[in-house]
Amino acid sequence: MIKLNNKTYTCPVDVTLSFIGGKWKILILSHLNIFSDRGFSEIRDNLPGISEKMLVQQLKELERDQLIEKKVLSLKPYRVQYNITPTGKSLSPLFEFLSEYGINYLKEHGIDYIKDQQLYK
Amino acid sequence: MIKLNNKTYTCPVDVTLSFIGGKWKILILSHLNIFSDRGFSEIRDNLPGISEKMLVQQLKELERDQLIEKKVLSLKPYRVQYNITPTGKSLSPLFEFLSEYGINYLKEHGIDYIKDQQLYK
DNA sequence: TGCCGGGCTTACTTTTTGGTAAGTTATTGC
DNA sequence: GCAATAACTTACCAAAAAGTAAGCCCGGCA
Numbered sequence A, B: 001m002i003k004l005n006n007k008t009y010t011c012p013v014d015v016t017l018s019f020i021g022g023k024w025k026i027l028i029l030s031h032l033n034i035f036s037d038r039g040f041s042e043i044r045d046n047l048p049g050i051s052e053k054m055l056v057q058q059l060k061e062l063e064r065d066q067l068i069e070k071k072v073l074s075l076k077p078y079r080v081q082y083n084i085t086p087t088g089k090s091l092s093p094l095f096e097f098l099s100e101y102g103i104n105y106l107k108e109h110g111i112d113y114i115k116d117q118q119l120y121k
Numbered sequence C: 001t002g003c004c005g006g007g008c009t010t011a012c013t014t015t016t017t018g019g020t021a022a023g024t025t026a027t028t029g030c
Numbered sequence D: 001g002c003a004a005t006a007a008c009t010t011a012c013c014a015a016a017a018a019g020t021a022a023g024c025c026c027g028g029c030a
Helices: A012-020 A025-034 A040-045 A052-064 A092-108 B012-020 B025-034 B040-045 B052-064 B092-108
Strands: A002-004 A007-009 A068-074 A079-084 B002-004 B007-009 B068-074 B079-084
Touching: A002 A012, A007 A012, A012 A025, A012 B025, A012 B092, A025 A040, A025 A052, A025 A068, A025 A079, A025 A092, A025 B012, A040 A052, A040 A079, A052 A068, A092 B012, A092 B092, B002 B012, B007 B012, B012 B025, B025 B040, B025 B052, B025 B068, B025 B079, B025 B092, B040 B052, B040 B079, B052 B068
Parallel strands: none
Antiparallel strands: A002 A007, A068 A079, B002 B007, B068 B079
16 A cells, blocks of 8 residues: 555556546546647536546646646636646556547447547547 | 447547546456456455455446456366556556556655556556 | 526535444364 | 365445536627
């Protein structure tokens, strides 16, 4: 058992998963890995099925863990921009592996996945 | 949204994660990736913190998804052997990436992770 | 003036996941 | 004969993750 910031992890894999676990984080990162300077709704509209609550939550955690960064463009009409950080980008082999494995699996099960605006490699 | 076996997935990544998501599957696969012909208790004793209920559950799902296979050695005293399948082995780049990323992160935070019987690369 | 879009917040509920602990069958070992 | 071990099963419970739905502030636009 590994202890870090008063949390316990069974192993290093567990540590990594604490950043990118959950249903949406990898999807958000994949998106920001391809597109830069994204607004909240742009991200939302590219993740079919996500709720705004979830998106906000995940974005906050990703920002806290420094995988993405948020720039506030203006306050009066509140406008923001999200971008992936170098740390976030360092995970891209992972996204690619997961995606290709999934595409391959789908192919073997008769589903030909066509990219949704190149969202997922 | 992708539909397969009356489940829905937001994307191929989601599909892949459905096999290896959860707290223990990657750890079990990592273990079986290194050790072969493992009995139930051997696996259990190498996963600090796992409950038997969880282990049984995860092993069943991994078997169902054909990432591992179970051989029944004898029935009267019930004895089994678990092994990783080629499909399971094909995920090993993933395990290695996740583990190395975690080890690296820990190092940057002053924790020098020492391998537990080479369990995790 | 009233509605729409952007970027959220809040409260509440449901679903999923994980944990505890006891019980089961059967064999081996002292 | 008794305890220990292997490989589970079962029931019950708590916590975490995710979903639903409504509301809020602000500015632009017709």
